[in-house]
Amino acid sequence: MQAFLTNAGYVALILFAFAEACCIPISSEVTFGFAGVLAYQGHLSLILVIATGVAAELAGSYVAYTAGRVVDRPVLERAGRYLLLTRSDFGRAERFLAGRGGWAVPVGRMLPLVRSFVSLGAGIAGVPARRFGLLSLPGTVAFVTAIACVGYAVGPAWTRISHDMSVAGYALAAIVVLALVAGAAYRFRALRREAGRLPAPVSPVSPPEPDRAVPR
Numbered sequence: 001m002q003a004f005l006t007n008a009g010y011v012a013l014i015l016f017a018f019a020e021a022c023c024i025p026i027s028s029e030v031t032f033g034f035a036g037v038l039a040y041q042g043h044l045s046l047i048l049v050i051a052t053g054v055a056a057e058l059a060g061s062y063v064a065y066t067a068g069r070v071v072d073r074p075v076l077e078r079a080g081r082y083l084l085l086t087r088s089d090f091g092r093a094e095r096f097l098a099g100r101g102g103w104a105v106p107v108g109r110m111l112p113l114v115r116s117f118v119s120l121g122a123g124i125a126g127v128p129a130r131r132f133g134l135l136s137l138p139g140t141v142a143f144v145t146a147i148a149c150v151g152y153a154v155g156p157a158w159t160r161i162s163h164d165m166s167v168a169g170y171a172l173a174a175i176v177v178l179a180l181v182a183g184a185a186y187r188f189r190a191l192r193r194e195a196g197r198l199p200a201p202v203s204p205v206s207p208p209e210p211d212r213a214v215p216r
Helices: 003-006 010-023 027-042 048-068 073-081 087-106 115-125 129-153 155-167 169-197
Strands: none
Touching: 003 010, 003 048, 010 027, 010 048, 010 129, 027 115, 027 129, 027 155, 048 115, 048 129, 048 155, 087 115, 087 129, 129 155
């Protein structure tokens, strides 16, 4: 991601931000944090990083919102299985939005890991499109600005931070892999438990055959 951002600049920023907002698992913290570092180094403009990132995030958010709004719930649930999402996950997103009113969208757009799926939940919950955009804007601006400014602030120490990260890279990679495996195993068990609670399909009952007279 860092190499692509360094070489492609704003194009990479747009692609990463748009894909992450479409619920594709890409770290927005790495995207905007390293873009802030590049802005400190003079390769990008911090103002353009924020403006471009917000625009790409909102565009991707509307893709996820539209999917939640127009795609049938069973289709979303089947597609969600490929991302290890259960029907309970969709239900929690709906309840989160329904129980907290409009402020749930801007707050959710500022929370890591949750922010992408808030758009999908808003579409499922039937939030009007214009209202969704107006509610998403402040949360998106706050998140993108904060992460990009953090990257800009650590720009002077980026060489040292990169060296420290490379020293601990193998240990960190092992921890991340173990966490991903454990998380995937947990999600698979949740999906299997949920599938086990589904009622068995009822086979259609064929109508009784009419009595036939036995020839004498």
